[in-house]
Amino acid sequence: MTRVAHSVASLAALLIAASAWAQQPQQLEPLPEPPPPPPGLELDPGLEPQVTITKKGEDTVEEYRANGQLYMIxxxxxxxxxxxxxxxxxxGDFTRRDAQDAGVRVPKWVIKRW
Structure with missing residues (x-):
């Protein structure tokens, strides 16, 4: 099959598929509401990070806090x-990273605070 014949056959197949898709009836129905989570697995709104977006000069600054403590900017x-x-x-000492995944980091969990 020559290159021109192959291109014509591909174009014809594309036009047939597009016309078949365009003729599909649009019977869209709204999605049902999701069921509530099982007992004991409710989401804690305190665990969701709080994001504050501000403008400093021309830069857009997004501050992320968890439990009121700033952990990422x-x-x-x-x-x-x-x-x-x-x-x-x-x-309170921040380190700069140009990407969110800068490689392997050792976990630094807080076990106890005095």
């Missing part, structure tokens, strides 16, 4: 790639 410049500031330990 996303800075999006108007012309460029966003970067992230993380507080891995929880002491």
């Amino acid at each position: 996303k800075v999006t410049p108007p012309h460029g790639v966003p970067y992230y500031l993380y507080d891995d330990v929880g002491n």
Whole structure:
């Protein structure tokens, strides 16, 4: 089969598929409401992060907090790639990362606070 014949056959198949799709009846129905979660598995709204979005100069700054503690800041410049500031330990010292996944990190769970 020549290249031109192959292109014509592909175009014809595409036109037939498009016309068949366009003739499908549109019988859309709304989705039913999802069932409630089982007892004991309700979502705790306190676990959801709180996000505050502000403008500082031309940069868009998103601050992420969990239980009122700031743990991540996303800075999006108007012309460029966003970067992230993380507080891995929880002491207020932020480290910059240009991507959210910067490789392997050792877990630093808080066992007890005094």
